[in-house]
Amino acid sequence: MQILVQRGAERKIALASEGYALIFNSVENEEDRNKPLCAIELLPKTRVGPSYQRMTSHEVHGFIGLIELEGLIFICTITGKTKVAQPVPKETVNKIYAVDFFCLNDSRWDFVELDSNGYPVTSEDDYRGNGSSTPGSIGDQSPSVPGHPCHELRKLLSNGSFYYSSNFDLTSILQKRGMGAHSLSFDNYQEEYMWNSFLMQETITFRNHLDDTSRRILDDEGFLTTVIRGFAETFVTYIKQLKVSLTVISKQSWKRAGTRYNARGVDDEANVANFVETELIMYSREYCYAFTQIRGSIPIFWEQDTALINPKVQITRSLEATQSIFDDHFSRLVDKYGPVHVVNLLSTKTNEIELSRRYKEHVAKSKTHKLNKDIFFTEFDFHRETAQEGFAAAARIKPLVTQFLLESGYFSYDVREHKVLSEQHGIFRTNCLDCLDRTNLIQQFISRYAFALFLNDFHLMSTSQGTAFTDSDLFIKHNTLWADHGDQVSQIYTGTNALKSSFSRKGKMSFAGVLSDATKSVSRMYINNFMDKNKQVNIDTLLGRLSSQRAVALFDPINEYVTTQLNKARDQFTTSSSINIFVGTYNVNGLTRKVDVSNWLFPIGDKFKPDVVVLGMQEVIELSAGSILNADYSKSSFWQNIVNDCLNQYNDKYLLLRAEQMSSLLILFFVKSDKVNNVKGVEGASKKTGLGGMTGNKGAVSIRFTYGSTSFCFVNTHLAAGSNNVDERRNDYDSINKGISFTRSRQIPNHDAIFWHGDMNYRVALPNEEVRRELSAASGNNFPDNLLLHDQLTQEINAGVVFKGFKEPTVKFPPTYKYDHGTNNYDTSEKARTPSWTDRIIYKGDNLRPLAYSDAQLLASDHKPVYAAYRAQVNFIDEEIKADLTKKLYLEYKQAHPETSGTVSAALVDTEYEEKNRVTRTTEPGSNDWSAVNLLDLNNENKGHFKSTSPTPSTSSSSDLTSVQSVPLQPVKKELPVTSLSSASLGRARIPPPPPPAPRTHSTQSTQTSTALSSDRGMQSRAPDTAKGTSIVPPPPPSRKTVFPPGYSASILTPKSSSAQSSRVASPAPSSSVVSSSPVSDDNKETPDDVPKVASEEVENREKESASAAKVPPPRPTKKPTLDNLTMDSWKPLTPK
Template identity: 40%
Template sequence: MSIRVLIKDYPHRAIALATPTHALVLRHSSSSTENNGNNNASSTSLGSNGPSAARCMVEFSRVEEVDLSDYRGLHSVNVHGTLGLITVDNNVFLVVVNGASKVATVRPGETVQRIHSVGFFCLTSSSYDAMLNDEVNPYPTDTIDDEGYEMGFGGKKEQSPLEHPCLALKKILSSGTFYYSSDFDLTRRLQHRTTDAATVSIDSLDAGFLWNSYMIQPLVDFRSRLAPRDKEALDKSGILTSAIRGFALTITIPTSSAPIKSTGSGMPSSMTLISRLSCRRAGTRFNSRGIDDDGNVANYVESETIYWTPTGVCFSYVQVRGSVPIFWEQQSGLLPGQQKITITRSAEATQPAFDKHFENLEISYGAIHVVNLLSHEKPQEVELSQKYRSHIKSSPLNYGVDQNHREHELLKLTEYDFHAETRGPGGYEAASMIARWIQGSADSFGYYLSEEVDERARIQGEDRIIRRSMTILQQEGIFRTNCLDCLDRTNLVQTIISKMALEVFLSHKGLRANQDFWMRHSSMWADNGDALSRIYAGTGALKSSFTRHGKMSLAGALADARKSATRMYINNFADKGRQNTIDMLLGRLMGQVPVHLYDPVNDFVVAELQRRAAEYSETEMINILVGTFNLNGKTNGITADLSPWLCPDVDPSQQCPEIVAVGFQEIVELSPQQIMATDPDRRELWERAVKNTLNRNAEKHGREEYVLLRGGQLVGASLSVFVRGDCLKHIKNVEGSLKKTGMSGMAGNKGAVAIRIEYGNTSICLVTAHLAAGFSNYEERNRDYKTISHGLKFQRNRSIEDHDTVIWFGDFNYRIGLSNEKVQKLCHVGDLETLYENDQLNLQMVAGLTFPYYSEARITFPPTYKYDLNSDTYDTSEKARIPAWCDRVLRKGDNIRQIHYDAAPLRFSDHRPVYATFQVLVQRVDERKKDALKAELYSRRREVVGDTRAGVDNDDTDDEDLIGYESVEPGLPPASSDRRKWWLDNGLPAKARIQPPQEGYMPNPKRPSNPFTPSPEPDWVDVQRMGGRPEPPPARGSQRARTVDFNNPPQSNSQARKLIVPAFPTHSTQTSNFDGSRDALNDLRRSESSASTRSLPTRPGPGSFTSQPQSQRTGPQVLRKPAPPIPNKKPALLSKNSAQSVAQSQYRDDPAPRRSMAERRPVPNFMDDEGGAKPPLPPRTGTGLSAGGRNLLDDDVDEGAGLRGWEVLQPQGGR
C-alpha cells in the first residue's frame, strides 16, 4: 500500500502519512520545552528530572475525516512506512523508509524487503527539508563499501553548509543491513508464528530482534490506546514498520535441482536464509564483547534455513551464534599482540548471568549443544575455553534433582579447535569432520516441518475443501556455535550444520540432493557471512571464498589478507563513531528520552467507552463440556456408544452445551512413520463418531446440530472443538496452535494442541496435553507444562495465559506416590481422600511448581489408569502399573464455574475417559451501538475542547496539557504537573502577593507555614490601633469568637478572633504550667475551649520579681487594652467541677507551646492620641530582670494588671 508524506508549515508544522484510506497526522507540541514568556515564572513549572520528553500530538483517522488541503508533498517518492520518531539536538524527526527492494520470499505471500534508503522529516523545523530527503536513492545500493556505508554517499552534490544531525543514522539505516516485512512477523522463526495471520501486529514482535523498538515504541503505545477497529486499520495500513538487522535472501531452486519434485505444477522450489542480529548487546567488534548482567551476549545471531516446495512441504532449521558468555573485554590495537583479552569478573560473579543466558535459550529452543571453535594453543583463547567449560559444568541445566548424578543433559559441549583441525593438507574441507561429534544431537533435535493438507468443512450448509498448513514435526534443540568473533570460523561451521539438517530431512523422505543444490546452499551462506561480518567487524567475512566455492584459491587468500588489514584500520579508527551511532539508534545514549505522543480526544473517548460499557454490551451464561480420553491406539471404540462420556446425566440446562471440546491422546500407535507424517484420517474418524453422538443427543432435546469448528493434531494428541449451530454467529477469531515437548524430536508423541476462540468478546483457550510418562518423572512433567505454557503461541503473539478463560485437559501422567498394594486397597475401600493427599499433581500444585493459579474440582471417581482392557480391574500384567489419576481437567478464570467432574465407564482402553462441565459468563458487544456511541463522544468532545486534531490552528501553549481535562468540581483548575502549576496561570509570579480581607488585618504569625497542615489558628488577626474603645473579651463557651461589652448588649463580630485573658483569683498557691495541667495559683484547669493560649507569656516562679505599685512605674511603657471588670463570682468555665476540664486533662502531659518572637513583641501603633505612657511588657521567665519589675504572683488588688493589652487568639468556631 502506497504511503504519501505530506507536510504543513502554517500555522503549525505538521506531518501526515496518508494511505488511500487512512492518515496518521503528527504535530510537535512546544509546551514541553518552552516557557510561557513570564520571567518571574517558577522553575518548578519545568521538568526537573533531567531532559523532558518531546511531546507530539497524534491522530489516526480516515482520510475523509482529515483536512489535507493545506498539506504539500515534500517529494514525489512514496514511502514504505515509518520506523518511528527520534529526538536529535532537541529536534523531533519522523523516520520513514523511502527506498526498499524485495530480497526474499519465504512462502507465497510472505516477502522480505531490504531497506536501501531512509528519510528524516523534522517535526519542529523546516531547515532540514532539503538536506537529506532530496538525496533519496530508491534503487538497491549494490556498491557497499567495507564499512557498510554507501560509496560516495550524497553523490557529487555540494556539501550542505549545515550538516544534518541525522547523517550518521541515515548512513547506518541505509547500509543495506536492515530488513522488514509487511506480510509476516520477521522477528520470529517459522515455528513460532502462525500461517493465517492476515496482518502484522507491531506490539507482538520480539523486541530482542526489533532494531527500531526505541523509535517505534511511542507509536506502539499510541496504538494500544486505540479502539480495536482502529488498531486493525492501522496494522493493515502498513504505516508502522518493524525492522531487523542481519541478512535475508531467497535462492530459487529449479525443478532440475530440487530434491522434492513438484507434481504437475512445474513451479520451482525456494531456499531462504534469514539471520536476525540481536539488539540487546549490539555494537562493534572491540566495543561489544562477552555477556551482560541480563544474560545478553555480543554478536548474537539467530539463523534460519527454510526450504519450501510447491507441494506445500516447508522445512525450517534454526541455529544461533554468540560471543563466549562470560564477562570479558578485548582492547583494539594495530598489532595482533596488543589485542589482549581481559576477564573482568570472577567465576562466582559470572555464573548468574551465564545461567540466565542459557535458561533463556532452553526456554526458547529446548536442549542446547555448544560448539566451541576456540584455539587450544593460543593462551588467551585457552583461558576463555577453560572458563567456558567450568561454567557449563556448573550450569543447572545439566542436573536433575540430585546434584551428584546427571539425570538430563540439556546443555552439551563440543570443543573443536578449528585452526588445528584444518591445518593439514585437507584445508578447510577437514572442518566437515565435526559432523562426527555433533551427529547425535543433530538427529535428536529434529527440525520444523509442515505440510499442506486438505480438510473438509461445512460452511453455510455447503461442504467445502479447505487447504491449510499442518505442523508435522518441531525442532526441539539448538546448536550454539562460537569462535572469538563469531564471524568467519562460526559461519563456516554453521554452513556445515545447516547442510547436515537438510540431509537428515531428505533422508527421512528417502531423497538426496544433487551438487547444484548444495552449491546454491553454500553461496547463500557465504553471502550471510559477509553481511554479518560487515555489521560487526566492518569488512566481509574471511574464508568466504571456501564457503562459496568449496575450495580456497589464491585470490581468496589475498582477499582475506586485504580484509584483515581493513578490519584493523576500522576497528582502531572508525568503530568508536559507529558504536555511538548504534547506541543513538537504540536509545541508549545518556539523556535520550523517547518522544511522547498523545491524542487527548481519543484518550478521553476510549476511557469513556470503557466506563459506559454497559450501554453497548450484555452478559450471557454459556455451558462448556470438555472430555479427555487416552485411546491407547485403539479403534474398536469408534462404533461404541460414547454418550456416557459426551452426554452424561447432568442438569437439564447442561444437556446440550454451547461448546464441546474433546481431547484424545495416543489416537495412533507410536511408530517412526507416524512421527514423520501425521495422518489425519484417524482423527477424522473419531471426530465423526463424536459429532454423531452429540447430534443424537441434540435431536433428543430439540436442539440444533453441532458443527465441527476446528480440529488439530500433533502425532498422537488431537483436539476437536464442536459448537452448537445456533451459537456460530457469536464465535470469531478461531485459531489453533501446538507445541511438542520432550528432549528429543524423534522419540515420543508428547505435547499439546490448543484452540482459542472468542465467544462474543470473551476469549477462551482450550488445551489438551499429553505430558511425560514415568512414575518419578514429575519434574519432567512440570517442565513440559512450562514449555507448553511459554512456547505455545497464537497469532499476535498471544499465549495461553492471555485469555479470559483457560481449560487444560488431557493425560497429564501424574501418579500417586504410594505402593501398588496400598493404592489398590484404598481404591477398594473408596478412601479417595488419602489417595489425593499423595497425588503428585496435587502436591506439585500446592508447592507452586506447576499449573500456578489453576484449580481442579473435587475428585469423586477412582483412578482412571491403568485398567485391563474391557475390564474394571486395575493392571494385572507383569508391569503392574500403580493406579493413578492420569487424566485430569484444570481451569483458570474469574468468569468460570465448574459444575461436574467425573469419569465414564468406557472399557475399550486402559484409561477411563473423564469429562467436566462448566458455566462461563461471556460478554457480547453490540458493535453498532459502540460505534455510534464512539462517534457521539468524539463529536461532543471536540465541541467542548475545540478541534484538537494535530493539524488545526491552535496556539502552542501549555493549554494543550489541559485538553481532555474534566474538573472534579466546577471552578477548580486542573491538577499541576512537572511543566505546569495552576497557581502560576495567567502570568502570575512565583512569589505570592496576599491581600488582607479588611483594613487593619495582618497574617497570623502563629499559622503554620504549610497552608495544607490542619491548625486551629486563624489565617488573619485584627490589629486595632489605640485611641478607640477597646473590645471586651468574648464569652468562653461560644462557638465562634465575638466581642462582649459589659455595659451594652453583646454584638457579633465575625472578623474578631481575640480573647482577653481573664483576671487571676486573689489566692496564691504553687503553679506548674498553663497547658492542660492544674494551675495551683489560680485553681484553674484548662477546658476544651478552642481558644488558644499560645500568646500568653510563661509566668515566672515565685519570688522572681519584687512587687511594685503601678503608679510608681517610670519610663516608657506600652499601653495595652484594659482587662474587663473582675466579677465577684468565679466564672463557671473556670470552676474545678467543670465537665470540660475533666475532658481536657488528657493534655496534662503535653509540652508547653514554644514561644515565638511575636509573643514577646508589643503590638505596634497601640498609642493613644495624647501619647500617654505605655504599660511595661511582662518580664520573661528567668531573664534575670531587676526587682523593679512587677512580680506577677504578688497578691494585690490589681491582679492581672501586668497582662493588660495581651490577647489570646481564638479560632473561628467550627475550625
C-alpha cells in the first residue's frame, strides 16, 4: 500500500492498495468552522493519475484513521511492523513499531524530516538564516519552529505495545471467531479492544452505508485496520516428537484506559481499569487448544492519592450507590463468558483489606447474580501465602481453582477432522491491587493447570512425570511467554517491567531478581509522579477524550441530511425537567464533636427536599503544622456519618456518591436514591494553594457530574486569609480555575452549571468600629448597603477580575465571620477581626434559578454555615428514540435519492488490474465508463453549507466520476499463504480423537483421573455469547518515536451582579520510519511443515526488497515550514428558639 498526494489547487491524499485507492479531500464547513470535515471516495487505482506523488518511501501497511489536532486533519498510517505471532495457519499478528501522520489540509509538513523530539531538521544555512551567527549561539533568533502536532501520538503508537492483523479479527478469541474464519469484516469486531475506534468511527460509519460488495473491498484491501494494545508472541516447541506452536495474545480494553494511578476501579458505565483478556493457544497438526482468562481492577469506585508517598486507597462511593454498577459489570462478563470465578489476591494490609471487604459485600448483596452459581469467589492472600516459602508457594492456589477449571473446561479442536471437541464455559477473573505482578503469577499458574489438563485428556503428555514435565521445553516456553506477557502489560500500565518476572521465567527467585524488583519499584515511583500525567494526556488524545476534541467527520450527503433533520427534530428525543439543588458551605474550625446540622440542611423542615445536595467544609482538621503535613482522612467518614444521618431523618433516602478530601478541605455529594440512575460521570479533583501550592490548608476540592445530559461542577474553596490579601486570593482563584482538571482534560469552565462555595476570606474594607456600629444599627435582615458596597468579593466580581460571569443572590444575612467560638458574639479577642461575609456561594449557568440564600444559626464554630437553594433545568436524551429516528431519516433519504444512497452499485473495476490477476467479471452491455463510490459530489442539492477548500478543481477532480453504472462491484480475490500440514514430518503415529467424556467431579485427594473433556459440564453454566481475543509482545524494535426564613422569598431572587469566555490552534506531517524486524523467538531453528511458520519466505523476501530499496533512497527534501411540585409559597418561616 502506498500513500500519495496531489498538490496544487485541489489538495488530495490517496491511499492506494493493489487494485483500489481511497481518496481523501478536506472540505470546509461554513456552518461550523471548528468541525473538522473531509470527503472520501473509493476509486479503481487506475483513476489515480500522474499528478499524484508518493509522500514517503516507506511501505504503508495499514490505515489507522483520521484525527484533528491544532486545526489540521491528519491521516494516520502504519509504516513499520514486524511479524510476532501466528496462532494458527493463515492468521498472523504484527507489532507496530512505526507510524506516520500525513496532513490532509496543509502542505507545510510534506516531506519534512523530523528529529527525535518531533521538530523539523534544518540545515546549518537555514539555522543561520534565522538570525544566529553560529549554531548554538545566543543571538537574535526568529521564533522557534513548532514541533509536529502528532509527535507524542507517534511515540505512543510506536512504543511496541500496539498490534494489528491483516488476515483475521484480532479483537476476538479463537473460540468465538472459529477455526478457519479468516475474516477482516468490521461487522463482528469487538469495539472494546479497538484502540483506534475514535480515529476510525466516521470511516466505519461510511463503510456501513455502503453495499455489501463495497464493504468487502474496504475490508479485504486492508483500508480499515483494527489496532489493539497488549501483547502477542509465538514460540515453536515440541511435545515429544510433535511440533507445536504456543501463542499468547493479550488485549487491553480502552474503555477505562490510563496509567496506574489515573485509572482505578470502575466507572459509571461498568468498565474497570486495566481490563485485559488473555488467551493461550496451542496449535499442532492434530489438535488446537485455547484457554482464556481475564483480569481487571476491583469493580467499585476507589482511587489512590498520588500526592502521598504511600498512596492511600479511598473508596469514593457508598455501597448502595455502587451496587447497580457492580452488578452491570458482572452481568456483562456472565453474558459473554459464562460463570465467573473471581480470584482475589488482595492482602489483609490496611490499604487493601477495606477493598476486599467491600468486594465480598457486593457479591453477597447482588440481586442479579447468585454466589456459587454465576459468581464463584476465592480469596487468596498472595503475600501471606508466599511469605515463608517464596513465590513457589503460590501453587497452593491449585485446590481452590481445580473444581471450577474441571467444570468450565477449555476450547479444543480436531484439526484433521475439522470439528470442535470442547468449549470453555466459564472464566477466571483475577485481580490484585494493580492487577499486575501478583495477577501475572497466578494467571500463569492457572494457565499451566489448564494446559496440563488438556495434555492429559488428549494423552499428549502425562503430568505424573514430575520434573520431567515441568522442566520440558514446552513448559519453559510457556513460562517465558507468560513472563514476557507480564512485562508488557506492566509496561503499558506503569512504565516498567513486572515485578516477580524473574520467578515467572525461571521458577525461582535469585538475588539479582530481588535487586531488579527493587529497581523497578523505584522507577515506578518516579514515573507515577513525574511522567504519568503527560502519558495520560496522550492516551486521552488517541481515544478522543479531551474536552476540545471532535472526531473528523466525513462529508456524506446522507449523514449531513440526517444530522440536519435530527437537530430540527431534537424535541422528539430530548426532554427536560427541573431538579432542586442544595448547596452549603461551613468552616467547622476543626470541630471534633457530633452536632445536629438540621437547621442548616433543612431550614424549613421537610418542606423542601432537594434532589442533589453538595456540601463544602473547611478546616475539618486543626490547622497546625503537624496536622497539615499528616492529614487525618478519617474526618471524611466523621462528616459523612453526620450528614448522612441528618439527610435520612425523613422518608426520602439519600446516597453518598462522592466524598473528596484534601487535608482540611472536604466536599460531600449526596443524591436522592430514586435519582441516582440519572447521575453519571462523577469525578473529584483538588488543588493545593497553601505555601505556594505545597500544602492543602488552602486551595480547593471539586466534584463534577452529569445529570441526564447536563453537566455540573462544584468547587469548595478556602482562599488566602487576611483583609489586605486581595491579590493573593486572586492568585488562588486563578491557580484553582486553571489547575483543577478532570478526565478528558475537562476543566471547571467546561460545564453547563458551576458553583463556587466556601470560605473565600473576602472582607469588608471598612474600619472594624464602623462596621460594628452599622451592624448594631441594622434592623432585621436589612443590612446597610454601605457595608455590601465595600465587600471585597462584590467589588472583584463587578470589576470582572475574578469569577467572570458568576452571579450571587442579594445577601440578606449578617456577616458570617468572625464569632467567639460557640456564640453569636462577634470577635472579642485581642485581634478583634472585622465582621465580614467570608462564607459565600456563587453560581454560573443559564439553567439555574436561585430560590434561597441565607445563613444557619449553628453555634459550633467561629463561622456560621451558609446555604443556597436552586432550581436547575436538566435535559435528557432518549437514545432509543434518537436511533429509531435516525434510521427512519436514513431510509427516507435513500428512497428519495437512490442514486446517492449507501447502496451503491457503482463499478470499481480496474480492467488492467483484473486482466493481470485473471479475475472474471460480468459486465452489462453499454457501460462504457467506470464510476466511483463517490462522496465528493459537492454539486449535489444536499450539500448544504459545505464547499471544497480548494477554489479550482484540478484535472483529476472527481467531477467526471459522478455517473453511476450498473456494473456490480466486485472485490479483488486474494490468495492467502497456506501452510501445508505434513504427516511425514512427524515421527509418531497420530492418536485418534478421544471419545466423548463423562461429566467430571473433583476429588479432594491428591490423585485424580485423566478423562477426556466433556461439553456437558456439572455446573449450571451459561454459554458465552461472545468472546474476544488477546494480544502479546516481544521486546519492541526501535521506536520513532423558599413571611420565609432568612433569605427565602416567594419570587426568584435577583442576582446582584453578573459579568461574562475559548481557543483553538492548528499545525501537521509525515516522518520517515526506521524499518527493523524483530522476528518471533526462534529457539528452535527448524520450523515444521505442519506448524504455522513464524518466519516465512514472504518476510525474508520483503526484507531483501527493503534492504535493496534502502541502498538508493528517494530524495527527502529538507523543508522549513512556513508559519503563515412544593412551591416556595408553601414554605413556613422558621420559629426562633
